[in-house]
Amino acid sequence: MKVQSTTTQQDDHFLISNYDYKSTNIEKNGDKYIAKPQITNFKFKTDTRIPKLGVMLVGWGGNNGTTLTGGILANKFNITWNSKRGTHQPNFYGSLTQSSVIKIGTCNTEEVFVPFKDVLPMVNPCDIVFGGWDISSMNLADAMNRAQVVEYDLQQKLRPYLEKLVPLPSIYYPDFIAANQGDRADNVIPGNNKLEHLNIIRKNIADFKQQNNLDKVILLWTANTERFCVEDPNIHGTAEKLLKSIESSHPEISASTIFACAACLEGCSFINGSPQNTIVPGVIELAEKAGVFVAGDDFKTGQTKFKTCLVEYLVGAGIKPKAIISYNHLGNNDGKNLSQESCFKSKERSKKTCVDDILESNKVLYPTEEELNIDHTIVIKYCPETGDSKKAMDEYIAEIFLGGRQTFAVYNVCEDSLLAAPLIMDLLLLCELFERIQFQKDASEYQRFDTVLSWLSYLMKAPKSESGITTINSLSRQRAMLENLVKVCAGLTIDDNLRLEVRYG
């Protein structure tokens, strides 16, 4: 695709697009709103050179880590496998960047769509070099077998590639994850000195980058859900205080926060795929100083994705959700870990907040704070027999016209890691892409996006935003935001769906 326009310029290294952003400034005058449309000029500059990307996963030997690594290798080497349903080809279904499309315009009256990944130059997932840590020493072939996610025949075909991959020893603070994880913790960096731990992880990152001749590395936490750390401004509030607290091995410094700090100090962006409060203010300051991104929290895969879609539909239709009751049962190691109350609480929090802004936006349905307080209940039970095929059962009760009720009972089988792996890939590819984009507002200096990469909210259950920026949970708004950003950077027109060119030529 090539954009021919007076508002875009391209040379060997950069694609620059000029964009007049139209927004509306609202002033309140008593009980009236005064709307004042305005235009702000932005320039987006995308470095089109694709780097050699390395990714280090924390929790590499888990269900997500093994499924992602094996799935990418299957695609890279075009490995086919058989099941009772026949012969299967590898694909990237479930990946926004690889398997979804974007409308780029109209050819006569036909709408033209291209893969998301083709709008701006992106890393090919098959070219990513993977590495990482796990508290379990199992090589990735055995770990994939333990995970019980991937079909047996594919496991066998991937074995020669995966058995060579062994996670690095990791830091293990048993107080932060469930006690039942202790039996797999045979690959642990010894000692209790958190500063030493930080330095070892930093060295691991530097070695990985150098040994694989990488241009950049991104770290992603896909290890067990930790309990929330007890956040305290004196411990976590600034970069300096955080590093001091690590130096004194403060008990409220979690393993995930050590990894986040190590990433920032080594100049790598960090993504938190679990719900806990890893990205404390001190981490954000470290990231800011290093010029890297942080993003979180908690992958938005099955049930929550559906929830933010359905609630948006109801509220958008003027129907009033009054109760959401969500049951989950799952039998994988994630479920085992979540069976401990402290870890479940982290998950409950991120699952519960996911519709708040959708409800809050509609003051017709929810005129008071009290009415916003709908019954939203989350239950998670560990049931080993269900394995990675998590069952999500939700009941949505909504109020309709004249006091009537509309109830949805939804049964959703989320093959957890098969949904999560392509999403993790998207997080990595988009984070890498955003590291190559800069913008200029009204002819000011070029700058990079905010340190907390809320552009990735489509992929996060409890999207973290820069302070002062409201969180958007609506799935369609989150997707539109991403799609529009890449279109704007490429110099394409954003689609307002009026389709006037089709209707009136």
Ligand code: NAI
């Ligand atoms: P898993 O339990 O199979 O894998 C986690 C891995 O982390 C294990 O291999 C464990 O040994 C390792 N680990 C634990 N503490 C560690 C540490 N300190 N350092 C290094 N490794 C450590 O879990 P799964 O299914 O892969 O999920 C991973 C995370 O992603 C969980 O926190 C889960 O809540 C989160 N998540 C998963 C979703 C999914 O659909 N699979 C969706 C949303 C979030």
